[in-house]
Amino acid sequence: MLVRCLVLLGGPALSLLISLLSGYLIFRYSNVIWLEIALVSWFCSNLLAFLRAIIPMRLRPTDAFPDGPPSDGMQIYQLFFPPKKNSD
Numbered sequence: 001m002l003v004r005c006l007v008l009l010g011g012p013a014l015s016l017l018i019s020l021l022s023g024y025l026i027f028r029y030s031n032v033i034w035l036e037i038a039l040v041s042w043f044c045s046n047l048l049a050f051l052r053a054i055i056p057m058r059l060r061p062t063d064a065f066p067d068g069p070p071s072d073g074m075q076i077y078q079l080f081f082p083p084k085k086n087s088d
Helices: 002-028 031-055 070-078
Strands: none
Touching: 002 031, 002 070, 031 070
16 A cells, blocks of 8 residues: 555656756746746646646546546545445
C-alpha cells in the first residue's frame, strides 16, 4: 500500500517541484524575454498538471475506461478509503 501510494504521488510531486522551480526562477532572477516566456509556460502547464492529478476526480472517458480513468488523487483516496461493496 505504501509503495503504491508513493508511486501515485510521484507524478504530482514532480509537477509541483517543476512549478516551484520555474516560479522561483521567474521571480528571483531577471531573465531574457524568451526565457521568461518559456518559464511562465512551463510554470502554468505543470501547475495545471499538478492540479489535475491531485484533485480526486474522474478524467475524460476513453474506450478503455468508459467511466473515465481516475486521477492520481482519486486513486490515493480510494487506497485509504476503499469504496463500500453492496452486499445483497
